[in-house]
Amino acid sequence: MPHTDVHRRVNVIGHRHPDTDSICSALAYAYLKNQLGGNCEARRAGQLNRETEFVLNYFEAEPPRLCTDVSPQVKDIDIRRQPGVDGNMSLKEAWALMRRVEIDTLCVTSAKNELLGVITIKDVATANMDLLDTDVLSKARTPYRNVLSALNGKMILGDDSDVIDKGSIYIGAASPDAMEEYVREGDMVILSNRYESQLYAIECGAGCIIICGGMSAPRTILSRASEKGCRIITTPYLMYDVAKLISQAAPIRHYMTTEGLLKFNLNTPVEEAHRVMASVRLRYFPILDENGLYCGVISRRNLLNVHRKKIILVDHNEKAQAVDGLDEAEVLEIIDHHRLNTVETMNPIYFRNVPMGCTCTIVYQMFLENHVEVPKKIAGLLLSAILSDTLMFRSPTCTPADKTAAAELAEIAGVDTPVYAQQMFEAGGDLTGKTAEEVFLSDFKIFSRGDVRFGVGQGNYMTEKSRSSVKKLLTSYLEEAAAHQRIPLIFYMCTDVPNESTDLMFTGPNADLIVEKAFHVKPENGCAVLPGVMSRKKQLIPPLMAAIQEQM
Incomplete structure (x- = not known):
């Protein structure tokens, strides 16, 4: 098994419209990778169906977070x-x-x-270029500490946490007599060390005087400023420098x-x-x-310099079934049991594809190969997926390895397999409150043959009542599904698990001829009964593709 980059998280994700195998293999494989030092998270590419919800609730497993697009983000x-x-x-x-x-x-x-x-x-x-705005410090409600910072100054009278809320900036370079005309209450006056100018500014009601050139203020000035509520700041800068710097004290807000x-x-x-x-x-x-x-x-x-998302695909290797943006992601591994298809990678990857009934059987084998103990919860998830994908070992895709894995996992999970499988399938067949779209998309995949794209959904049902309800719900919906999916041909396998048979519903150009050619049966009213057909992967897709090829 390849090493996973521990610094960047890797998403382990199944196909769109995920079934139980897609979800459980993602959860189990992410757990295995993390036990071996990886940094992986199981994700799902679509909504959970009711069978999978039952499985996760039964074994108290958190559902993976939704991920429908792996295009790069900020x-x-x-x-x-x-x-x-x-x-x-x-x-x-x-x-x-x-x-x-x-x-x-x-x-x-x-x-x-x-x-x-x-x-x-x-x-x-x-x-800084707005030199004529002498009210800027008061309009900006500038803290006095900003003035001290801008002027490298020291406040020898007053509180530096105060805020300038009125007055203008005035440069007191003129004679003291001239201040009477210009200085108003609350103004900030920039001064030299001339005693008369300092006193006159205070008497005019200045809110603060700034004494330049590193000079301090005599005690008489401090005393009168204190009486008048005037603050005093000293700065080493000369008046010219202070005049240039003072507006830079304004807060950036x-x-x-x-x-x-x-x-x-x-x-x-x-x-x-x-x-x-x-x-x-x-x-x-x-x-x-x-x-x-x-x-x-x-x-x-x-x-x-975009870091492409790192992805491990489970239970599929077909681009049409993958999350959006796959071309912009980095696929590290593929663990699957389907036919080879269209996923392309930039670099060589770890690709494990085995003709078994379920991806989770492959994942379980990888636990054994790496000597990693399978916890009870994970065993339950792996078992559920095997039972689901093999239809309780009735599917022709089921192999001896699937049966062996299921038996060992059932012992670890502590469940009675026939009883548990019955509960799981009945939960999956529950249509209460579900729309036709939800039923149809609960396990739906898109395939292609040449220039022709077609979709196949499947539902596995334990009772005649459930199958009849599904057929009634979907009969008038398939054309709408074809429009929504932008696919000309749509098929739906309504599979009778106990009797090992499928009612194949369909819509689209020449769909009846394709079904007749593929399965040598005569369809009636958009449906064909296919005894012994239970596997989409092994029994339905190959003859459909062959028949579509002949129609092209």
Whole structure:
């Protein structure tokens, strides 16, 4: 058995419209791989049918998570885990951070990591060019600690946790007398060490004075400022430098983009992300995790290095039956018991295909080969799939290996096989509350012969009452099913398990002639009775394909 990459999770998945073998082989094989050091998860490509639901409930097994598309998603590329920033960060700090980590976009987040907005290097540059907005600090409700950071300053009077909520920026380079005309209550006044200018600004009602050149304030100024409620900041920078730097104290939340944010989540298809990115002139885009919280950013460059999903296919090797996006995934292994078909791989893979009645028989053999103990729950799942696929050993696909495996697994699972099989088949035949579509798709597969595609569904029923109900439900639905599936030919095997016979229902061009040619019977009213036919794989598909070939 090949080694599985333990660093990246591998999805073990069966075919669309999964039957019991498809689900149970995925669960059992994923368990085996993990016991051998792998990192695998069983997945399902469609809804569970009632037989499989019964099996999982009986053995208390969690159903695999749904996976209908394995095309690459944002989670499959290298996301830049750039931490979110506080909206109170100053423009100056944002600029410095962008240069330090070489990124031109920062994502602003809440304390809970919720995405609040995005600011780009262009936003910072634009803000720095708006030199005439002297009210910016108050409009942005700038914390005083931002001013201290921008000016490398020290607050010698006041509380740096306060917020600037009114006033403008005024450079007090003129004579003290001129301040009376310009300085208003709450203004922030940039000053030299001139005593008269400092006092006059305080008397005019300044909310804060900034003393430049590394000078401090005399005790008389501190005392009067305290009486008037004026804060005092000192900075080593000269007035010219302070005038240039002061607006950079404004918090980035004042400039960030909050409306119409272009963002993706981890499950966004890469194709969609690429299309959106190509339509706008942005470089980085925020990513949200499964809980809607910010987790990083991506750029167009990240899309060049997509890690394709790693897949192990069980119970099928046909592209038409596989999940969407298979061509964009990396198939590592195939474990199957059907004919060879159309799945293509880029590299050599581990391919195990054995003519047995059930994939789970093969999986059980692999447990034995690798000396891995089969737990009771897994034994129950493997047994259920064998009973289902071999129709309690009545199907012509059943081999001695299937019977031997079933006997050994029944002992481990602690079940009475005939009694359990009866319960399982009766659960699968229960139609209560089910629509025609649900019944039809519970075990449906698509096949092709040349240019002709056709679909075959199958249901196994233990009583005449169940079979009659199914035929009544599906008689008028098959044409609708053909339209929904976009397939001209549709067949449905209504299989009588106890009497080992199948009523084959059909619709489509020349379907009656194809059935007559394939099985040498005369169909009536869209149905043909096929005594002894129970296996879709071995008894139905080969003669159907031969007859279709003759019609081409």
